[in-house]
Amino acid sequence: MSILDYFKPVSTWSAERIRKFLDQRGSGEYNLIDVRQPEEYEQGHLPGAQLIPVGELPNRLAELDPTKPTIVY
Amino acid sequence: MKGGIRAWEGLVAEGIPEAGMAYFSPATRPQEMIALAWLLEDGTCKFYESIANMMEDQEARGFFHDLKRSEENHKTTLWKMCEEISGRTPSSEFPATVISGKPAGDVMEGGMVVSEALKWSKGKTLKEILELSISLETNSYDLYLKMEQKAEDRNSKQIFKTLSDEEKKHLERLTSLFLKTL
Numbered sequence: 001m002s003i004l005d006y007f008k009p010v011s012t013w014s015a016e017r018i019r020k021f022l023d024q025r026g027s028g029e030y031n032l033i034d035v036r037q038p039e040e041y042e043q044g045h046l047p048g049a050q051l052i053p054v055g056e057l058p059n060r061l062a063e064l065d066p067t068k069p070t071i072v073y
Numbered sequence: 074m075k076g077g078i079r080a081w082e083g084l085v086a087e088g089i090p091e092a093g094m095a096y097f098s099p100a101t102r103p104q105e106m107i108a109l110a111w112l113l114e115d116g117t118c119k120f121y122e123s124i125a126n127m128m129e130d131q132e133a134r135g136f137f138h139d140l141k142r143s144e145e146n147h148k149t150t151l152w153k154m155c156e157e158i159s160g161r162t163p164s165s166e167f168p169a170t171v172i173s174g175k176p177a178g179d180v181m182e183g184g185m186v187v188s189e190a191l192k193w194s195k196g197k198t199l200k201e202i203l204e205l206s207i208s209l210e211t212n213s214y215d216l217y218l219k220m221e222q223k224a225e226d227r228n229s230k231q232i233f234k235t236l237s238d239e240e241k242k243h244l245e246r247l248t249s250l251f252l253k254t255l
Contacts, residue, residue: 048218
């Protein structure tokens with residue numbers, strides 16, 4: 001991670017826009033990350049979402065493909 | 074995502090991140106994964122067929138028969154996939170020739186035992202049965218998406234991609250009928 005990564009724009013999308021995005025693409029074309037706690041994930045999550053609780057993100061960034069768009073909720 | 078999960082009005086899967094994955098853990102080769110997936114489709118076929126026969130409403134009966142036929146097609150797809158990967162036609166004993174031990178009882182998509190799902194379904198309304206089916210298919214869709222991400226070889230990735238695409242189509246049909254019951 002370089003200093004420039006801190007200046008990359010992060011946009012907030014509506015649920016509807018994300019639904020369209022996911023519908024139009026195959027699961028191998030994006031990273032879909034659930035950053036909530038495991039109990040919350042267990043109760044309900046977007047199909048295909050990978051659980052990485054927010055506290056674990058810094059140590060698990062390598063699990064994300066940096067060449068693909070990442071959706072976080 | 075603006076509003077987080079609360080803003081999401083679509084389908085959600087339930088369970089821990091590894092839910093359902095253990096089912097495929099005995100598979101070490103793509104053919105074994107296919108055989109295990111085939112058994113799930115077979116279980117789901119039996120479930121939809123029994124549900125169709127329980128329905129008094131002709132439209133609902135026809136709908137579940139269609140779903141059953143669709144699961145039959147999945148089985149054929151998997152059978153062909155096994156043929157392509159292994160380079161020879163699977164024997165009539167498939168999938169027993171590919172996997173040594175069959176899971177106890179008929180298990181369907183979503184990991185539920187068919188007999189338990191049928192026992193639960195007795196006396197339930199069409200709406201309740203559709204809710205169960207949507208829930209099982211959503212969990213199945215979630216599982217196949219995650220298996221696709223986890224798979225390391227191209228063949229396995231393709232198997233799970235095919236399965237998840239099919240589950241998505243099923244979910245669209247199920248939710249469409251569900252909306253009609255509201």
